[in-house]
Amino acid sequence: MPELPEVETVRRVLCRRVLDRRIEQVEVLERRLRMPVALDFASRLEGRTIRELRRRAKYLIACLDDDCVWIVHLGMSGKLIAVPPDRPRERHDHLVLRLAGPLELRFHDPRRFGLAVVLAPNELAAWPPFRSLGPDPLVDGLDPEDLWHRVHASGRSIKDLLMDQGVVAGLGNIYVNEVLARAGVRPAARACRLPRATVERIASEIPLLLQEAVRWCGTTFSDYRDGDDRAGEFQRHLRVYGRTGEPCRSCGTAIRRSARGNRGTFYCPRCQK
DNA sequence: CGGTGGACCTGCTGGC
DNA sequence: TGCCAGCAGGTCCACC
Numbered sequence: 508m509p510e511l512p513e514v515e516t517v518r519r520v521l522c523r524r525v526l527d528r529r530i531e532q533v534e535v536l537e538r539r540l541r542m543p544v545a546l547d548f549a550s551r552l553e554g555r556t557i558r559e560l561r562r563r564a565k566y567l568i569a570c571l572d573d574d575c576v577w578i579v580h581l582g583m584s585g586k587l588i589a590v591p592p593d594r595p596r597e598r599h600d601h602l603v604l605r606l607a608g609p610l611e612l613r614f615h616d617p618r619r620f621g622l623a624v625v626l627a628p629n630e631l632a633a634w635p636p637f638r639s640l641g642p643d644p645l646v647d648g649l650d651p652e653d654l655w656h657r658v659h660a661s662g663r664s665i666k667d668l669l670m671d672q673g674v675v676a677g678l679g680n681i682y683v684n685e686v687l688a689r690a691g692v693r694p695a696a697r698a699c700r701l702p703r704a705t706v707e708r709i710a711s712e713i714p715l716l717l718q719e720a721v722r723w724c725g726t727t728f729s730d731y732r733d734g735d736d737r738a739g740e741f742q743r744h745l746r747v748y749g750r751t752g753e754p755c756r757s758c759g760t761a762i763r764r765s766a767r768g769n770r771g772t773f774y775c776p777r778c779q780k
Numbered sequence: 781c782g783g784t785g786g787a788c789c790t791g792c793t794g795g796c
Numbered sequence: 797t798g799c800c801a802g803c804a805g806g807t808c809c810a811c812c
Binding site for chain 3: 509510513541565580581582583584618620621622636670672679680681682726728729730731748770771
Binding site: 539541582583584599616617618619620661662663667729730769 | 786
């Protein structure tokens with residue numbers, strides 16, 4: 508579900524809701540997430556204050572006043588929302604953080620592919636999910652030269668390569684499909700066979716697409732909601748993702764969904780070579 | 781080492 | 797109406 512623009516949207520909304528609020532009480536209702544929620548999770552957050560909210564790729568990073576960080580990943584179906592405490596709890600609300608002030612934070616995740624961990628400052632750099640992350644296109648920027656080297660050396664399809672978080676951190680299935688549509692490249696094209704100019708085009712389209720999606724508050728297909736539990740709007744602007752059989756926005760040809768591959772792959776057979 | 785395929789979960793949809 | 801197969805935006809690990 509949530510890729511970089513969705514996580515960035517959650518971050519921006521929650522900045523307005525939770526910064527400088529003390530965490531009064533933490534309830535852990537379900538520990539079985541992608542990694543089990545640690546036994547001391549609640550005690551490490553209670554009494555702390557969230558001073559800053561950052562993002563790296565699809566990870567949200569809440570910086571606490573004791574210099575520890577609380578890291579959240581939303582997986583496929585996760586939501587992190589700030590709501591009034593009297594709003595009824597729902598099935599799959601796994602973590603509830605009561606904050607000073609009028610709101611509480613709820614982590615909700617039906618499929619439990621999400622993640623919530625607290626790390627000490629010295630653990631952050633060595634934390635395995637972070638060690639292998641490539642550049643975040645909005646935080647670090649994308650160097651076309653670096654991307655060219657990775658692309659040129661790879662025997663995989665360009666779609667698989669861009670889905671690899673070690674190559675570009677933050678893209679997922681929706682935005683990889685969309686980037687390739689904008690760059691005019693077939694998802695199944697072998698990465699190493701793409702001309703340099705095409706790779707440069709991909710490198711420049713990635714941050715433009717992500718920024719545009721952030722301006723529309725992300726893409727909501729079914730589950731995704733921002734920090735106020737509101738849907739995004741970018742699904743109305745997608746060029747190929749989920750548009751099988753619908754006309755290409757530039758040439759009118761029916762969008763195709765490729766049969767092979769484990770994830771949905773969408774492209775315009777005329778505009779993407 | 782690079783690359784692939786399946787596993788991890790629940791919920792929803794469409795076909796029969 | 798009920799059941800079952802297939803599919804979903806992510807990541808990790810075993811295996812070739």
